[in-house]
Amino acid sequence: MSEAQARKSKITDEKLGEQYRDKAFSPPTHYTLAKAVNFASIRKRMFAKREQSRSDTIKDTKDTTKDTKDTTKDPKDEKDDSIYANDADLLRDLLPTAVEQEKFWLWVHTEDKLARTMPEAREAKEYFNALAHTDYSNESSLRQLFAVLQAYAYPYIPAGSHNDYRYRLNPSLTTLGPDDDRTDFDDTRDFAAEPIIAVTLVGKQIRCKDEREDRNRRRRKDDTDSSYHSESSTESSIMGNDSTGFVCFQIGKLLAAEEEYWSANGKLSKDEDAPWTPTDWVMVVVIDADNTAGAVWLLQNFEPTIENTSDQYMIDEADPYRWGYFEGDLQKSPRPMQRGGVKIAHKITDLSKTFQWTQDEYILGKYDILQAVLAERSGDGAPFIIRQFLPAKADDSTPDVSGLSFGDDY
Known part of the structure; x- marks a missing residue:
């Protein structure tokens, strides 16, 4: 200087x-x-x-x-x-x-x-509105959704009420996923974003609480718009959202608390840290044919993660007491039917602290998870999300001995 x-x-x-x-x-x-x-x-x-x-x-x-x-x-x-x-x-x-x-x-x-500072927590209403107004086939729209989902709603994300219990959401976008042996990696179509999965019922159908509608649904053929079908009639029978399954976006895991802990003004009146307990249910929102959010479902997680660890355990489908029920169901008389999935709301914005679940549709038994893919529409329309055709499993009952040598060839 x-x-x-x-x-x-x-x-x-x-x-x-x-x-x-x-x-x-x-x-x-x-x-x-x-x-x-x-x-x-x-x-x-x-x-x-x-x-x-x-x-x-x-x-x-x-x-x-x-x-x-x-x-x-x-x-x-x-x-x-x-x-x-x-x-x-x-x-x-x-x-x-x-x-x-x-x-x-x-x-x-x-x-x-x-x-x-961490991102400002979003109100539950804003959280649900983001899910409701997303184009799930559009990468830019998904990025905007993820920006909202990165910030947890405050003070919690309500998921409604059932059987004297209230439920809340713990955001988790990758709890469920297709197995590699159930995925066709040679498929030339783009895979949907990772939180999106395809739920398929093999040999079963989604059931309705309305018995008349349930009978009619079984009788009538799939009336899905032909524009949503591929040229493969075999694949088209399971590709859309119908009585055999649907594509959906994972939102998170479900936590439960007894309503006795709640005061008249809707707030926890007792020990606020004790009531919330994890369940084996995962909340998803069905993706309709126009790539927007539809009905809200809860799916039984048959391979839940052990709390505070990264280990998973498989729920034995043969054990009727380990899956398919909500809190308090097993103590009811008569006991409700065992279910692998339940629809709880017609749209995601219906959910609130005290919203009573509809439960007008349900899945009996276990479901399969397949890869969701983007399919082109006829014309210049945006792609839509479908269930990937389930690849046939190879018959391994008879071993292949064609490559073996016998005798003194060596």
């Missing part, structure tokens, strides 16, 4: 000191948007100056006989801050008053606080 620069810096420091000591000085509490833009530019220049100072220190310890000037940058594109000895001098010159400097540091602290 030259003598002139040192003298100027000292005068500036003295003036700043006088302003801070002035009884009329009051630290600012806000700044304008234009100032914020200018402060961002100043901080960028300060960081660059600091890096330059460090580089100069390193160069002093090395051979500097060669000119290593960077000629790739146009001097007109950047301000010449070489006149400043350090970043502090740069700041004093650009913001010479105490008020301006305090505004700058107020902006810096605000920005740093935002960088350290």
Whole structure:
């Protein structure tokens, strides 16, 4: 630093000191948007100056006989801050008053606080609205949804009530997934996003609580629009959302708490940490033919994860007491039927703290999970999500001996 620069810096420091000591000085509490833009530019220049100072220190310890000037940058594109000895001098010159400097540091602290803060929790309504207004075949629309799902709803995500229990949602997008041996990896179509799965019933149908509708559904043929079918009649019979299954987006795992813990105003009135217990149910939202959210289902997780570990265990389908029931069901007389899946709402925005589940459709027994794929529509329409055709399993009852050698061939 030259003598002139040192003298100027000292005068500036003295003036700043006088302003801070002035009884009329009051630290600012806000700044304008234009100032914020200018402060961002100043901080960028300060960081660059600091890096330059460090580089100069390193160069002093090395051979500097060669000119290593960077000629790739146009001097007109950047301000010449070489006149400043350090970043502090740069700041004093650009913001010479105490008020301006305090505004700058107020902006810096605000920005740093935002960088350290977790995303603001979303209200449950906003959470459900995001799920309801997503195009699940569109990558950009899914990115917007994931941005909302990254922040948990506060104070919890309600999932409704059933049998004197209230349920809440623990967001988890990849709880269920197709097995590799049930997936056709040679399929040339794009796979749907990972949270999207296909649920298929083999040799069974989705049942209706309305007995008349249930009988009619069994009798009539699948009236799915032919535009949703592929050329393969075999595949088309299971590709859409019908009585044999559906495609859906996973939302999360279900937690339960007895309603006796709740007060009249809807808040937990007793020990708030004790009531919530995990269940083996996973909430999904059906993806309709127009790629938007449809009915809300709960699916039995037949391979749940042990709490606080990453280990999974398989629920034995032969054990009727280990799956298919909700809290309190086994104690009821008569006991409800055992189910692998239950529809609880016609649309995701119906859910609330006290919403009573509809349960007008259900799956008896275990279901299969297949890969969901994007299929092209006839014409120029957007692709739609279907269930991948279930590849036939190879018959391994008779071993292949064609490649074996017998006798003294070797």
